[in-house]
Amino acid sequence: MxxxxxxxxxxxxxxxxxxxxxxxxxxxxxxxxxxxxxxxxxxxxxxxxxxxxxxxxxxxxxxxxxxxxxxxxxGPAKYTHLLAALELGRRHSESELRQGVGLNDPRVAIRYISQQLKAERREVFAVLFLDSQLRLLAFEKIFFGSMTSCSVHIREVMSRALAHRAVQIIIAHNHPDAPAQPSEADIALTQQLMRACQLFDIQLVDHVIVGTSGSQSLALKGLMPVPH
Structure with a gap:
């Protein structure tokens, strides 16, 4: 009916x-x-x-x-309606981030990152560049890899952060064919980037992983390493 x-x-x-x-x-x-x-x-x-x-x-x-x-x-008409709905959601989340709305709650950034990376079929490393008031300055997908790996060059990440005059950053990557569980390599990369950020007085706020069945924040899970 x-x-x-x-x-x-x-x-x-x-x-x-x-x-x-x-x-x-x-x-x-x-x-x-x-x-x-x-x-x-x-x-x-x-x-x-x-x-x-x-x-x-x-x-x-x-x-x-x-x-x-x-x-x-x-058909094409219905599919374009779905794409428009998805894009509106992305733009709404980005608008919140640019205004600094709720970014002290990691779930706001996680939602936006998930929208940006969940459709990627290869591994992507991305960065949210933020000002001192947690407003979004830019979001960039910086490195692209295969379905299972992505080579991240720390020097390039820091170069982009300085170019945007970012005071804080959130890094993110996806697992295109696996859960969002962080690997030892993910923890090690976070540690290396945290050390690099300290040299430039930039705060690494979080590392978000987008997997096949959801996303995970290392900050929320208490997995952000302590630099030494």
Whole structure:
């Protein structure tokens, strides 16, 4: 049955207006962007099918255009709506960071970094350059590697930090085909960068890792090494 024939209290748009976006499930929110379903499925059923097929929203938004549009009921128009929703989320997060809103809460930066790196299919090393008030000066993807490795040149990281006149930085990288669990090499790299930052009176705030099933902050986990 079409959503338009549902009771108003059960329709996603009406529920969003009356109860707020947080009251809706992932499928209901996705259905609002899809707008319509197919002859056989309502928009919510179509949304649930996409979430199931791609094992969650992260899988859906990191899939290639051909993978998504190969799904029954998803054509270029619906796919562009999804891309626009994803880009709005990214821009909203970046706007918060540039205003310094909530950056003393690592989860704000983690959300933004995850949005930037989760779709990458190779390993990427990136840096958030921040001023003294934790406002975002720039976000740069600096190094790119294979599916399993990325060579990070500390001199280049510091050069970019000085160019942006950053007082603080947050480093990040992704594990394209693995969980966000930090490796010994990740800890060692953090240690080396922390020492380099000290030489230039720059604070290394955090190291965020984006994996296949979520993200991890070394600062939140108490894993930021103590320089020596």
């Amino acid at each position: 079409s959503i338009r024939n549902w009771p108003e209290s059960e329709r996603p748009r009406e529920r969003l207006l009356g109860q707020g976006a947080a009251a809706l499930s992932d499928a209901e929110l996705l259905a609002i962007f899809l707008r319509t379903g197919t002859a056989q499925q309502s928009a919510i059923e179509l949304a649930r099918g996409l979430i199931d097929q791609f094992e969650g929203l992260a899988g859906l938004f990191s899939a290639t255009p051909s993978e998504v549009m190969a799904c029954h009921g998803i």
